[in-house]
Amino acid sequence: MANPAYPMARQCPMAPPPAYTTLRGQGPTKVDLPDGDWAWLLTSYDDVRQAMNDPRFSSDDTKMSRARTQLPPNENLNSFWRMDEPEHGRLRHMMMTEFTAHRIKEWRPRIQALVDELLDRLETLPRPVDLYSEFALALPTQVIAQLLGVPQKDYRQFxxxxxxxxxxxxxxxxxxxxxxxxxxxxxLMEEREREPADDLISRLIVDRVKTGELDREELLPxxxxxxxxxxxxxTxxxxxxxxxxxxxxxVRRQLIEEPERITAFVEESLRFWSVSQDNVLRVVDQDMEFSGATMKVGELVVxxxxxxxxxxxxxxxxxxxDLDRGDNRHVAFGFGTHLCAGASLARREVEIAITSLLARFPEMRLAVGVDELTFRQKSLVYGLENLPVTW
Known part of the structure; x- marks a missing residue:
C-alpha cells in the first residue's frame, strides 16, 4: 500500500490536516515527499516532544540526503538552528545575550510605542483596512529591523x-x-564593520567577530x-x-472583562494555530527503535x-x-536545546499587540466572510495573506 503523501492539506483553515488524527494512532508513519523520496512523520505530542530533545535525531542539514526546498542546490543553511551540539550551543549563546529577560523588558516600551503609532495610523485609513499588512506585518518587521539595525525604509523589502x-x-x-x-x-554588515551602531549586528561584529569568537562566515547565516x-x-x-x-x-468577551488573561490567550493561540507547520526536520543519527518504529541512520524525520x-x-x-487549559505545555516554540531563542520577544509582541488592539477597537470585525480569506498553505509558516477589517 502506498504511503500517505506529505505535506498534507488542511481541510478547514482553523484546524490542522485531519489526516494527522488518523495517523497519530499508528505511531511514526512513512510518508512520500514531493521529490519522490520518503520520510518518517511524527504526529503524537509525546513523540514530537521527545524527538525535539533526543540527540539520536540530528538537526544538522549536512547529514540530510536532500536539500531543503527553500535553498538553492548545494547550499546549506549553516544556521545554528540547523546544527547539533556543541556548535549549536556555542552560537546560540552568543545570540541569547540579546534575548534575556532584561533585554525584553527594555524593549517593551519601544514595542508599545510602535503599536500605538500603528493603531493611530489605522484610525486614519479608509475602511475596510487590511489589518495584516498595516499592523500584523508592520509591527514585527519594524521590531526586528530596529533590533538588527536594518533601515526602516527596507523592512517591507526583506x-x-x-x-x-x-x-x-x-x-x-x-x-x-x-x-x-x-x-x-x-x-549591511560591511557598513557596520566600518561604522558600528547601537544594534545587534554591530554588537555581534564588535564583541564576537573582532574578538575571534565568531567567524565572519558564521555571522551571515x-x-x-x-x-x-x-x-x-x-506576523x-x-x-x-x-x-x-x-x-x-x-473569547473576546473574556479578554475584555478579564484583561489579565492575555497570557493564557497568547499561549492558547500559539497552541491552537501552530504556525510552524512544515519546518521542523530531523535526521536519524543512529539505528534505533523509536515509538515502535525501526529507524535507520540517514532517514529523514518530520x-x-x-x-x-x-x-x-x-x-x-x-x-x-480554551483559555482555561492551565499548564499549556505546547511545542509551538520547540522544546529542549532547540527551543526558539526569540520566544520571549515573540510572546511580548503578540501580548502587547492584541491587548492594545482590543482596547482601541473592541468592536473590530471582519469585513469579509472567513471563507473569503486567503490562508497560506504552501509555506513553512502557516498564516494569512490579508485580513480586511472594519469597526
Missing amino acids: AQQSRTILSLDRPEESWAAYYQMNDYLNR MVRFILVSGYETT SQIALSALTLMTNPE LAVPAANHDERAFPDPERF
Whole structure:
C-alpha cells in the first residue's frame, strides 16, 4: 500500500490536516515527499516532544540526503538552528545575550510605542483596512529591523524576500530571494564593520567577530536566521490571534472583562494555530527503535508541530480555543536545546499587540466572510495573506 503523501492539506483553515488524527494512532508513519523520496512523520505530542530533545535525531542539514526546498542546490543553511551540539550551543549563546529577560523588558516600551503609532495610523485609513499588512506585518518587521539595525525604509523589502524564501511551491523564486537577502545583509554588515551602531549586528561584529569568537562566515547565516524567523512567525501569530478575537465572541468577551488573561490567550493561540507547520526536520543519527518504529541512520524525520499541539491525549478537545487549559505545555516554540531563542520577544509582541488592539477597537470585525480569506498553505509558516477589517 502506498504511503500517505506529505505535506498534507488542511481541510478547514482553523484546524490542522485531519489526516494527522488518523495517523497519530499508528505511531511514526512513512510518508512520500514531493521529490519522490520518503520520510518518517511524527504526529503524537509525546513523540514530537521527545524527538525535539533526543540527540539520536540530528538537526544538522549536512547529514540530510536532500536539500531543503527553500535553498538553492548545494547550499546549506549553516544556521545554528540547523546544527547539533556543541556548535549549536556555542552560537546560540552568543545570540541569547540579546534575548534575556532584561533585554525584553527594555524593549517593551519601544514595542508599545510602535503599536500605538500603528493603531493611530489605522484610525486614519479608509475602511475596510487590511489589518495584516498595516499592523500584523508592520509591527514585527519594524521590531526586528530596529533590533538588527536594518533601515526602516527596507523592512517591507526583506519581509517580501523572507516570505518568498519560505514558500514551498516556487523553488526558483525562493532561491533568487535567498541570494538577494544574502547580498543585502552582506552590504549591511560591511557598513557596520566600518561604522558600528547601537544594534545587534554591530554588537555581534564588535564583541564576537573582532574578538575571534565568531567567524565572519558564521555571522551571515545567524543574522539571516534572526531576520527571517524574527518576524515571519510573529506576523502570522498576531494576524491569526486577531482573527480569533473576531470569530470567537466568547473569547473576546473574556479578554475584555478579564484583561489579565492575555497570557493564557497568547499561549492558547500559539497552541491552537501552530504556525510552524512544515519546518521542523530531523535526521536519524543512529539505528534505533523509536515509538515502535525501526529507524535507520540517514532517514529523514518530520516533526509535525500542529499535530502534536492538537493531540487529544495532551490537549483534551484540541479544536476548541480554551483559555482555561492551565499548564499549556505546547511545542509551538520547540522544546529542549532547540527551543526558539526569540520566544520571549515573540510572546511580548503578540501580548502587547492584541491587548492594545482590543482596547482601541473592541468592536473590530471582519469585513469579509472567513471563507473569503486567503490562508497560506504552501509555506513553512502557516498564516494569512490579508485580513480586511472594519469597526
